[in-house]
Amino acid sequence: MKANPQIDELLCSFIDGELSLRQQTEVQRLVARDAEVAKRLRQLQNCSNLVNALPVEQAPVDMLEQIKRSLERQSLLSERSVSAGTHAGAWHLKVRRFVAAAAMIALMGGLGAVVYQIVAPVSPGTSGPVAIDTPRPAPVIPELLPPVAAPMVVSGPGFSGRLELRTAALTQADAFLKAAIEDNGLKGLTQVQTLPDRRIYQIECSREGLDRLVADLGTIWRNFESASLVVNTDSFTEPVVLESVTPRQTAQIIGQDSAEACVEAARRAAVLSRFAQAMPGREILSTLENDQITAIAMPEIPRPRQASNDPETKVIEAPPQGGVQTSLTIVLLNTQ
Amino acid sequence: MPLSAASINIDDSVLVQRSQTGDLEAMERLILKYQSRIFNVVLKMCGNSDDAAELTQETFVKVIESIEKFKGKSSFYTWVFRIAVNLTLNYCQRTARMATRSLDAEENESDSQGRQGLKEFLSDDSAADPAVLAQRRELCDLAKAALLKLEEPQRAVMVLRDIEGMNYAEIAEVLNVELGTVRSRLSRARSHLREILEAMQK
Incomplete structure (x- = not known):
């Protein structure tokens, strides 16, 4: 008999007792009437019997012990993984703490920068928008005007640096400098810091204002034991240091139109100074000390002057605003 | 039983x-x-x-x-x-491939006595007694080999029914299939097993 899936299903269900009583009766009638169906029933029944006759295998006697050992192994493995997880957790915790600390530092730095931007005066070194200022009329003092003085219409960063002056007479030098700052109308633009061994004046003003102050300092320059000028460059390079700087060199460097020009002038002066130091006979150095060379190219430093000769009605001329902005930190160091 | x-x-x-x-x-x-x-x-x-x-x-x-x-x-x-x-x-x-190779090897190794017993079993139109069948070791070995040649779903349903003795509802629950699926799958499994055994005795 050719296999008929529907008949086979019915016969299998009959063999397995999965038919209702009525269905069983119908199958019995069918088997009784049809020899082929009866034969197929026996074939399927024999298949079932053959599989059912397969010997029943018993589980290994140590199955329970094997299960217990397997559980112990899994328990150990999970403990190890928990332990490993603990180590990993500790490591992650350290990393997270480090990252959190770094983030805090970065945040503090950022906040500090923002606060500094808000409260600090505009520094010549900072790159900001270039403002076009209306030139204020310069004081009309024809004999004191620099030979190539031209009205400065574009504001921009100029000199930025530090002038270190060493003196045994700190109090006198300090008094002189204070007076010079006041005379040149720079008091409001100067921050003073008084320390036992030094005085620090941080001046943010126009180039002209600084020129005048340096000119005043020039009158007592020889009283200083040494003077060195540190010219700031951009943040990525070392500042230029000019030892034994003269007032004229200082004025020349400060008088440049841009920060880059100031740095370049300071470098040239430093090279010349080193060259002079190395020369036998120190002729060049003495020349430099006498300002013979620099004087040729130097413009006359405009001196501060009183608007009135009457000391009682002394009017301090404010330095012209706008133009090239400079920043100078003067440090008076006590050598005693 | x-x-x-x-x-x-x-x-x-x-x-x-x-x-x-x-x-x-x-x-x-x-x-x-x-x-x-x-x-x-x-x-x-x-x-x-x-x-x-x-x-x-x-x-x-x-x-x-x-x-x-x-x-x-x-x-x-x-x-x-x-x-x-x-x-x-x-x-x-x-391990399907390994099992197939293993079965082929076992089949080749089965002796002629087993094949003869299988021939008698298949040609006998009378209902076989499982107890008698169980004593015929060679026949059982061939039956085990034939069982392993069934597709896994058919083998599973046949083992659960004819060896473990589960009813259709229990098989459906174990295999997570419909009752009708158990019915048809078991029917095909038995029919297919017969065909495998017939092929083995040749």
């Missing part, structure tokens, strides 16, 4: 409840109760006693791990067999 599942289920729920509260003795009793039946079914499905032992062991480890999650929606009996059959079916799928 296959063991009656219903008679074993009587106190399963009690043992399961005690196991869920951490009673190791109850769990051991459940293991001892089912280990050989599980092993036997798994062995008939995978054909290798070492693998069957390992799969049985794995089954009970999973039972112990999951006993707390057992909600009793099905009987413990079908639940434990479901775990075992699923593990075994996965194993069979992984």
Whole structure:
């Protein structure tokens, strides 16, 4: 008999007792009437019997012990993984703490920068928008005007640096400098810091204002034991240091139109100074000390002057605003 | 005759409840109760006693791990067999090629006496007595080999019915299939097994 899936299903269900009583009766009638169906029933029944006759295998006697050992192994493995997880957790915790600390530092730095931007005066070194200022009329003092003085219409960063002056007479030098700052109308633009061994004046003003102050300092320059000028460059390079700087060199460097020009002038002066130091006979150095060379190219430093000769009605001329902005930190160091 | 599942289920729920509260003795009793039946079914499905032992062991480890999650929606009996059959079916799928090669080798090694016995079995139109069949070792070996040649789903349903003695509803629950699927799958399995045996005796 050719296999008929529907008949086979019915016969299998009959063999397995999965038919209702009525269905069983119908199958019995069918088997009784049809020899082929009866034969197929026996074939399927024999298949079932053959599989059912397969010997029943018993589980290994140590199955329970094997299960217990397997559980112990899994328990150990999970403990190890928990332990490993603990180590990993500790490591992650350290990393997270480090990252959190770094983030805090970065945040503090950022906040500090923002606060500094808000409260600090505009520094010549900072790159900001270039403002076009209306030139204020310069004081009309024809004999004191620099030979190539031209009205400065574009504001921009100029000199930025530090002038270190060493003196045994700190109090006198300090008094002189204070007076010079006041005379040149720079008091409001100067921050003073008084320390036992030094005085620090941080001046943010126009180039002209600084020129005048340096000119005043020039009158007592020889009283200083040494003077060195540190010219700031951009943040990525070392500042230029000019030892034994003269007032004229200082004025020349400060008088440049841009920060880059100031740095370049300071470098040239430093090279010349080193060259002079190395020369036998120190002729060049003495020349430099006498300002013979620099004087040729130097413009006359405009001196501060009183608007009135009457000391009682002394009017301090404010330095012209706008133009090239400079920043100078003067440090008076006590050598005693 | 296959063991009656219903008679074993009587106190399963009690043992399961005690196991869920951490009673190791109850769990051991459940293991001892089912280990050989599980092993036997798994062995008939995978054909290798070492693998069957390992799969049985794995089954009970999973039972112990999951006993707390057992909600009793099905009987413990079908639940434990479901775990075992699923593990075994996965194993069979992984090692299908190896099993086929192994069976081919076994078939070639079967002696002529076994083939003769098989011929007689197939040509006999009378109903065979399982007890008599069981004494004919060569025939049983061929039957085991033929069983392993069935597709896994058909083999599973046939083993659960003809070896474990489950009814169709229990098989459907273990295999997570419809009752009609069990019916048709079992019918095809028996028919196909006959064809395999006929091919083997030639």
